[in-house]
Amino acid sequence: MLTFTIRRLVISIPTLLFIALVIFLLLELSPGDPMANVPLTVPPEVKEQMRLALGLGEPVHIRFFKWIVQFFWIEPLNLIDHFLGTGFAEGKLRVISWQTRSPVMDIVVQRLPQTLWVVGLSYVVGVAIALPIGIYSAYRQYSLFDQAGTFVSMIGYSVPPFFSGVLVIVIFSVKLGWLPSIYDTTHVVDSWDSFVVQLQQMIMPVMVLALQTTAQISRFMRASMLDNLNQDYVRTARAKGMTERVVVLTHVLRNSMIPVVTVIALGVPGIFGGAIITEQVFKVNGIGQLLITAIQANDLPMVQTLTFIFAVLIVLFNLIADVLYGILDPRIRYD
């Protein structure tokens, strides 16, 4: 199992480097200029010096290398300093945003909790709804419940979040006036009333994102249950006189969860991508919204870092899915 994990880890390093290179080279083509905000009275040669001071005069491969070092060495050192109060990263140049002139990672860390609360919670809610639906609609295949489940998940696939989000805003905020349409991130939860307000503002973004998750996961769960329900071991379990409950929820469910667990792990980075749109609809100032404003403001270090963080998430969760599959299903390990 350890060699399996290590092999997967080693494969993911070149993948990450390649993605970093793609992102870096793409942004290399960008017409953005960090000196665009500098007043026109500053003479061109001074501007050139300022550009050199930002490290823009170096050849491409050196800047790529330095960016990699910044991302993988200096930023983690800063994290250690932050938690342990040490001084490893003192005086080392961090990735600086062109918009705010402060380290990119500091802003990302500020924005991350909002995204994690909304996105993370919606994923948990989505999965929690999807699993029972999938199990029951497989157990009663072609029943009314199954048909309804199929239809709802078809809708979950087809209605994009930027419409379902706007639709629930129209219904619950504009027409009924029950829920706020804008997510207030400065809201502090310190009493029961403020907790209710927090719940009210979270329910719409969470449910919109959860609908997408539910649609996908419940279909996977159903298909995987159906694969297992016709197997011989199920007949054996029934023949031994086990209750239907034990057969379905212990024998079949455990085996059907193997592919579903990996699908759940694989879906995590995708939901971060989908959050870009949902955050825009509900005005959540998470990392998706940060990315949009950074792209609009031509803040290349920010865009680079955020895009790469998304890439790291994808590779990381692919790795987790692979390893989980290996742990759950011993047959996979020996290929």
Add this chain to the structure above:
Amino acid sequence: MTDNHATDPVIHNPVGPAQAAGKPRPPRNQWLDVWDQFRTHKGALAGAAFFIFIVLAVSIGPWLWTVDPTFIDIRARNQGPSLTHPFGTDQLGRDLLARMIKGGQTSVSVGLMAMALSVFLGTAVGVLAGYFRKLDGPLMRFTDLFLALPLLPLLLVILLLFRDVLRAAFGPEAGIFILVVGVIGITSWMQTARIVRGDVLAIKEREFVLAARSIGTPNRRMITRHILPNVLSPIMVSATLGIANAIITESALSFLGFGFPSDFPTWGRLLYDSTDYLQQFPERVMWPGLAISLTVLSVNYIGDGLRDALDPRIRGR
């Protein structure tokens, strides 16, 4: 989407009873069989009807509804539905029905073109990787790399970077159209490639391929005559789903403000523009939103029906 129909019991089997009775059946075109099976799927039939309706509406609609979508009538702004403006007007007094038709033209043609591009790329990579053993490793690693890219952020970045270049080269409308179709096509071929490769690998081992090779069929004709026709069904299914994916991606890009400009409406752009007036005119977001959702829903149902209809095990032949 990954309903495992292979394990489902066969419920509709129109051909089975005829065979059991032992009547000699006249030879039938296989596409007639596909159509017979497709017809039994009510959702797919309704989806196909709706999709044809949408395609007709956006293609011959401009001749039936001759109002200019860019005509600004500022005195008639923000009107509700009426006889002169069945869908109402927007904040500049432009007719929303005409804009929906114009926007639908762009959205549907982006969907079809991007699907064509991604299916072409996916099929090419899949067939090459499946057929030529030497290319298999590199091409599939390449596909995996593409699958690991964060697509939505990259799409946004690419759109921003190349927008001005292509606008200068092909004009403002054609340039952005090429760009959107191109980026969606280039970033959505991976699933098709994987499915096609898997099927090609299986077909390559079959006897008829061996027979064809034994009479000296060259590789090129081998692929076009024997391999491609046999992987047509997964390609067709992924093509249908590709349309849905492309329409959603284009709308998402336009919704984020990175796609088509406001004077060149698409459904996503119309939705984005309407959300600014959500408080005053909440009904205005309905038309583009419903158009996107229903089109995608219908395409998904067509895909579902096609998957069943093209699977000979379900068709019962």
